[in-house]
Amino acid sequence: MPELRKDPLTESWVVIATERGKRPSDFARPSSSGRSGTCPFCYGSEGMTPPEVLAYRDGSDPDAPGWSVRVVPNKFPALSPELEREAPRRFGPYQEMSASGGHEVLIESPEHDSTLGTHDVRQVEMILRAVKERLIDYRDKGRTEYVQVFKNAGPAAGASLEHTHFQMIAVPLVPDVLRDEMEGMSNRDGRSCRLCEIVKFESGREERVIEKPEGYLVYCPFASRFPYETWIVPIEHSGHFEDASENDLRKLAPVLRDTVGRLESAFEDVPYNLVLHTAPFGAPRDGFHWHIEILPRLTIAAGFEFGTGYFINPTPPEMAARFLRAASGPAAGQAQGG
Amino acid sequence: MPELRKDPLTESWVVIATERGKRPSDFARPSSSGRSGTCPFCYGSEGMTPPEVLAYRDGSDPDAPGWSVRVVPNKFPALSPELEREAPRRFGPYQEMSASGGHEVLIESPEHDSTLGTHDVRQVEMILRAVKERLIDYRDKGRTEYVQVFKNAGPAAGASLEHTHFQMIAVPLVPDVLRDEMEGMSNRDGRSCRLCEIVKFESGREERVIEKPEGYLVYCPFASRFPYETWIVPIEHSGHFEDASENDLRKLAPVLRDTVGRLESAFEDVPYNLVLHTAPFGAPRDGFHWHIEILPRLTIAAGFEFGTGYFINPTPPEMAARFLRAASGPAAGQAQGG
Numbered sequence: 252m253p254e255l256r257k258d259p260l261t262e263s264w265v266v267i268a269t270e271r272g273k274r275p276s277d278f279a280r281p282s283s284s285g286r287s288g289t290c291p292f293c294y295g296s297e298g299m300t301p302p303e304v305l306a307y308r309d310g311s312d313p314d315a316p317g318w319s320v321r322v323v324p325n326k327f328p329a330l331s332p333e334l335e336r337e338a339p340r341r342f343g344p345y346q347e348m349s350a351s352g353g354h355e356v357l358i359e360s361p362e363h364d365s366t367l368g369t370h371d372v373r374q375v376e377m378i379l380r381a382v383k384e385r386l387i388d389y390r391d392k393g394r395t396e397y398v399q400v401f402k403n404a405g406p407a408a409g410a411s412l413e414h415t416h417f418q419m420i421a422v423p424l425v426p427d428v429l430r431d432e433m434e435g436m437s438n439r440d441g442r443s444c445r446l447c448e449i450v451k452f453e454s455g456r457e458e459r460v461i462e463k464p465e466g467y468l469v470y471c472p473f474a475s476r477f478p479y480e481t482w483i484v485p486i487e488h489s490g491h492f493e494d495a496s497e498n499d500l501r502k503l504a505p506v507l508r509d510t511v512g513r514l515e516s517a518f519e520d521v522p523y524n525l526v527l528h529t530a531p532f533g534a535p536r537d538g539f540h541w542h543i544e545i546l547p548r549l550t551i552a553a554g555f556e557f558g559t560g561y562f563i564n565p566t567p568p569e570m571a572a573r574f575l576r577a578a579s580g581p582a583a584g585q586a587q588g589g
Numbered sequence: 590m591p592e593l594r595k596d597p598l599t600e601s602w603v604v605i606a607t608e609r610g611k612r613p614s615d616f617a618r619p620s621s622s623g624r625s626g627t628c629p630f631c632y633g634s635e636g637m638t639p640p641e642v643l644a645y646r647d648g649s650d651p652d653a654p655g656w657s658v659r660v661v662p663n664k665f666p667a668l669s670p671e672l673e674r675e676a677p678r679r680f681g682p683y684q685e686m687s688a689s690g691g692h693e694v695l696i697e698s699p700e701h702d703s704t705l706g707t708h709d710v711r712q713v714e715m716i717l718r719a720v721k722e723r724l725i726d727y728r729d730k731g732r733t734e735y736v737q738v739f740k741n742a743g744p745a746a747g748a749s750l751e752h753t754h755f756q757m758i759a760v761p762l763v764p765d766v767l768r769d770e771m772e773g774m775s776n777r778d779g780r781s782c783r784l785c786e787i788v789k790f791e792s793g794r795e796e797r798v799i800e801k802p803e804g805y806l807v808y809c810p811f812a813s814r815f816p817y818e819t820w821i822v823p824i825e826h827s828g829h830f831e832d833a834s835e836n837d838l839r840k841l842a843p844v845l846r847d848t849v850g851r852l853e854s855a856f857e858d859v860p861y862n863l864v865l866h867t868a869p870f871g872a873p874r875d876g877f878h879w880h881i882e883i884l885p886r887l888t889i890a891a892g893f894e895f896g897t898g899y900f901i902n903p904t905p906p907e908m909a910a911r912f913l914r915a916a917s918g919p920a921a922g923q924a925q926g927g
Contacts, residue, residue, distance in 0.1 A: 403891040428896065428897055428898040445682060448682050554740055558862075567607050
């Protein structure tokens, strides 16, 4: 059974996936399973995944072809819904607890070769609606504190399957990064949110702005850790992504599609991680400002980064924004049409 | 000029290497430059690096062949000794400061094909002595707070040159990770160091111990972030690595060589980062316990890790220790002979 263990020096938690138990020989370079084998995320392979927990279909049967977006439990969950939630136990100088939670895969489209930057805008809207629906389900069940919604694209960004997908991992604690961001967002005067302040500052200066579509700001953060790092932030303060209205998601869909499309057109087969930071379920609405971070993996975090926590970014965000403003996704022409 | 910029949400600093200014086309997959071209770290290529700041030689001229360990400034420093140290400046909601510091490369050996796990033990002793000497120089100059000594081995661990080397980056601030570890090491009762406590606990239990050579403990930490992560910790509490005696380093050399050798024999061409965590120059001796962290890069930190700060480790450290105990480096037979 997977465990959560706390590092007593940094106070950070680690997921120890005990049942995977990778021996040295198991680390022989895995090749990204694509067309060569049978893709478990294509039509006709529904039986290769655990039964779906959500799917948008045109009247077809569950776990059969005919879906447009499909959410299934991860076959090898990092955190498991089958484990009881429990308080941390002491063990000598350490703490540990069961890795209770959840781990799901959101298959973005039945099209094996489509990407987040080339999907039809309506497809992206459905993906966002599915994320919202799953977040609401986790929130209402009350067994987890936070769901990390993310996407690994490309082997260099940790993707083991080629067919485009998101993942959602539900955790029984508020993660360190979220805790740090929540603290960072609360200004010392206790009134305005610091991300609101940043959105205002960046909107007025332009040099790090990629685009200002209705309702959102797309920009390269001042202290970007990764070259061409891009954030999408709603202009209106909003804490929980799952509170977004249908209209908010309809506006977000082309923004997300085209932002990823710009990256995909600037870099062939760009490896990237996408992270949705939304308020932990128990956090007050005004204490957090949800946003999407897109982290291209063009450099490798190494000894200096792990030793210090400081990243080295070889591309100033002002230069990154200039290049990304000039780039447009393969589907950019359809952006208005969605 | 490189800059340090502070993320206003996480309060973490980022090094923006402004003068590198990598455009999209600069990220075309770099190939690790090895034998194919001329290696700048081999005998005869001394003119390809900036002039050496330290070298152990048998009477030969500086910047000529004949050295056994050689330290040179990095040609493209992430932090620069030519920048004035300054206090952080405010810029809207942000903070920034010049990236003053230093960035050096320690060429471990003239042998292109030797590795840290196959060097002669006397070679490793010289490497450790050179690290100590450079730390003392930085400390005495008083312009930096901390020097991150690290090693990237293999392209997947961020190494751009094949010829085995360490790097040292001096920073004008105490890094976040060090600050966290210092806080974590101080027990709430204010008496003993928590890493001392861990050393005692692990020595008595064996399950995560790889080896107990004289003066050191070699083990896989309880909350290892990386599969086969291995720490080398001096048993006696010791804050600053640069205070280690000649005798301490003589004892450490075979331990370091054989620990890396075990990994190298368990995994062919294992990519790894090695990090020396030593007390920041201004920290009191009893507030920190120096140690070496060896972080194999067999998995890829991805969206979940960057989103939450939690790592997923597919190999329980107890299993890792069992395999590493059974492994021995290619040069293990010589370990006693050094």
